[in-house]
Amino acid sequence: MSGNTKFTVEEVAKHRIDTDCWIIIHGKVYDVTNFLQEHPGGKKVLLKAAGEDASKSFDAFHNPSVLQTLAAKYEIGQISHGTENEQEEITTTEELDEQNQPSSENNPLIMGEIFGDGCPYGDPMWYQDWHSPFYNDSHRAVRKFVREFVEKEIMPNCYDWDEAKQIPKEMFVKAAKAGILGAVVSFGGEGKYLPYPLPADVPLDEWDPFHSVIVTDELSRCGSGGASIGLPPILHFGSEFLKDKVVSDCLAGTKTICLAITEPSGGSDVAGLQTEAKDMGDHYLLNGEKKWITNGVYADYFCVAVRTGKPGFGGISLLLVEREMPGVSTRQMKCSGVWPSGTAYVTFEDVKVPKENLIGKENKGFKYIMWNFSSERMGIVIQANRFARVCIEESIKYANKRVTFGKKLIDHPVIRNKIAHMIRQVEATHAWMEILTYQANKLPPQLLPIRLGGPIALCKAQSTQTFEYCAREAAQIFGGLSYTRGGQGEKIERLYREVRAYAIPGGSEEIMLDLGVRQSLKVGAYMGAKM
Numbered sequence: 001m002s003g004n005t006k007f008t009v010e011e012v013a014k015h016r017i018d019t020d021c022w023i024i025i026h027g028k029v030y031d032v033t034n035f036l037q038e039h040p041g042g043k044k045v046l047l048k049a050a051g052e053d054a055s056k057s058f059d060a061f062h063n064p065s066v067l068q069t070l071a072a073k074y075e076i077g078q079i080s081h082g083t084e085n086e087q088e089e090i091t092t093t094e095e096l097d098e099q100n101q102p103s104s105e106n107n108p109l110i111m112g113e114i115f116g117d118g119c120p121y122g123d124p125m126w127y128q129d130w131h132s133p134f135y136n137d138s139h140r141a142v143r144k145f146v147r148e149f150v151e152k153e154i155m156p157n158c159y160d161w162d163e164a165k166q167i168p169k170e171m172f173v174k175a176a177k178a179g180i181l182g183a184v185v186s187f188g189g190e191g192k193y194l195p196y197p198l199p200a201d202v203p204l205d206e207w208d209p210f211h212s213v214i215v216t217d218e219l220s221r222c223g224s225g226g227a228s229i230g231l232p233p234i235l236h237f238g239s240e241f242l243k244d245k246v247v248s249d250c251l252a253g254t255k256t257i258c259l260a261i262t263e264p265s266g267g268s269d270v271a272g273l274q275t276e277a278k279d280m281g282d283h284y285l286l287n288g289e290k291k292w293i294t295n296g297v298y299a300d301y302f303c304v305a306v307r308t309g310k311p312g313f314g315g316i317s318l319l320l321v322e323r324e325m326p327g328v329s330t331r332q333m334k335c336s337g338v339w340p341s342g343t344a345y346v347t348f349e350d351v352k353v354p355k356e357n358l359i360g361k362e363n364k365g366f367k368y369i370m371w372n373f374s375s376e377r378m379g380i381v382i383q384a385n386r387f388a389r390v391c392i393e394e395s396i397k398y399a400n401k402r403v404t405f406g407k408k409l410i411d412h413p414v415i416r417n418k419i420a421h422m423i424r425q426v427e428a429t430h431a432w433m434e435i436l437t438y439q440a441n442k443l444p445p446q447l448l449p450i451r452l453g454g455p456i457a458l459c460k461a462q463s464t465q466t467f468e469y470c471a472r473e474a475a476q477i478f479g480g481l482s483y484t485r486g487g488q489g490e491k492i493e494r495l496y497r498e499v500r501a502y503a504i505p506g507g508s509e510e511i512m513l514d515l516g517v518r519q520s521l522k523v524g525a526y527m528g529a530k531m
């Protein structure tokens, strides 16, 4: 029997015992006889629904993704359309819902195109037909392209990759071929190193920061994080020799690079770092330890912050270190979140690094690191805010189906109050992120770190505090389902564990808030503010 075989409701109704058990879910027929013993919800619930349309109960207890993954193995056909009366009986809940809703055609409320499933605040407002000065057709094309990629290639696998604590290597190559790796990493970089066209074939000279925002935002919809921060320093400050050596391979997904700044003895205090690179004439002799290095377990290259000069920020340089170099070793760290990110403790013991692997100029590393921080922090803002939005989307959808005390969760004012507080923070953060992105598009590049450093630092703290708030509230709405891994609360349980991976790295909230005010005051004073 193939997935196209047609059955009538009467035929399905004949299969309702434990040695022959069929069910209907959203118009498709499943033979679950061999699944009865394995069903995580128990055998009895399935037998109770045997021979019937179980769509409603199925929706109440599962993530829709179960149909794409596990259930697909048991699908044997579809319900055929019989006489008009029969058809009415077998109408699926989706079809029924459709009949009860106004159509999108000739709907007086809709002025343009709605993208996505229209869940209010589940996507940025320009997805739902709101006017925006920032987006045009090429942004819409990138949005569609990346959404399809994520829904097909990433979303169904997130849970398994998280449990396996690893993303398959082929996935990076796939993302590279789709142009996604280039889009995330190389913005502002040089086109000649791009091995594949950018998403939706947008020409490089038309690619703007809003395209990059869309790619990062859409990637974060799967409710799981990862980062690409090691390459930009080489793209922007490295020699032609270093660029030729690493950039194309990294953008093709065949090699991986990570950024190694943080040390066991100090995180946000970059100026105090201790890893030492001693000048030995034709090479540096590298000794020291780095900790919490994202992707460190899998990386082929390390962009390492080292001390080459005097104490403080004036004695720091960046070096490209290669995994093959004798004396480099990594071990996986056990983290509370972002399990597939290969977060590592890295040790360098008498590693000989050739002088040509110096990135930019000696003792200018602090400036490069600070420059890199702004784009890293904007990446965190976009990710954290989408994660917070996922909390809204999941909460609204769940609250619309879960019934307590005789009514749906969404009909309890206390739940709507929680969702409202989530929405107001996410929308405020999104608007701030967009206006900062607009500045990044308009300001002359040399002014970017000075004018935007302070606001970006503040916006980073805003986004991670919003994320933390939303993860907590969503977890309360999901109740016990957010305390167990997998199932309907899968994304919320994972996101709740991942909050710290955004609130601490790239500058902790405490440092961001202080830096944001200090830097803005300094810039204000320099620009003649009367304070």
Ligand code: HEM
Residues within 6 Å of the ligand: 023, 030, 032, 039, 040, 041, 042, 045, 046, 049, 054, 057, 058, 061, 062, 063, 066, 070, 071, 074, 486, 487, 488
């Ligand atoms: C092909 C059909 C089905 C498949 C593949 C399936 C799969 C699963 C899976 C994987 C879970 C674990 C939780 C999760 O990951 O979502 C689960 C739980 C459950 N399922 Fe099913 N299921 C099917 C049909 C049904 C039907 C028809 C019913 C009810 C009539 C049902 C009732 C339940 C219940 C009550 C739970 C426990 C929910 C919880 O832990 O909160 N399932 N099922």
